[in-house]
Amino acid sequence: MRIRSHPFPDSAALPHWLWDDDQAIKEHPAYRAAKAGGQDAAIDLVWDVALAFLKGLQGEFPQALTYVAPYAREASGDNAIPLMLASACAEILQGLVETEIVQSSRVFHTGAKAMERLLLRPRFDGPVTPGAAYVLVDDVTCMGGTLAELADYIQTAGGSVAGVITLVNTGRLKPLKAKQPVIRRLRERFPDAIQHTFGIEPGALTANESSYLSGFRTVEQLRNRAAKAAEEINLRLRAKGFQLETEHAPLSHQP
């Protein structure tokens, strides 16, 4: 299991977002087609809903940054909004769009509960330019886990993360970066369990992930809930006709 080890840098600790919930984006007539992979629909949606928002970000970021979205190039039917949003960012904010970094595993986070999201970690593939500064772009962020994985992938390969732009930020806590005192308490309470169960260094948890895990009082309670969530994931994916990949089975990583 690949370990997520890099926290969000301070420069990307607080994303830029347009809405707090996904109601407005879901009401757009092109939403369903865009979410199902329709590129023309995604272009229509992004230009309709995000143009003024992105113009308002002019001056927030230096020119010539690289805008990158978590998207699965090979998977037809995968959400087309993030890549079209990244393209719009590059055009309006005068940067480049990265299309070679791709999400190489589907995680089915839509409708998943917090523990399931922690267990179902996306993987990324593709060339990162060492020294290049990237802005991460997504349509919706909830706990920030997918963006955290992309940030970790880029930083591990020598790139840096200059910011985050998302249309919808539904997280209870709006920053992506967790507070240090919270991380310290989690390390004390669960010395190894977070890394063993999720493959995430506590310091690399997002604010909402760390807040969620703070609700567990003991290692046993955390592991029991993770085990139950793993079963629920299995059932949910089987119902969709998928099998859980071995790497996502968290309990095989317990010491």
Added chain:
Amino acid sequence: MADFLVLFSDPVGAGYRMVQALTAQHAADVMKLLNPEALVSVVPAEQLTVLDRHQLVADWIRLTQD
């Protein structure tokens, strides 16, 4: 009843919620009931069209958590 954006800062982090309340103080009281440990600040919803929420939260974090 009116809509208020109630910023909070508690031991795990910062954010806000939209609250329907009679007055700003009422909105703050609702948030304190939900989250007794939080520091709170209230912004009337009608002001939000001219406010950038990112900047609002950034300023709030600087005030309460740095």
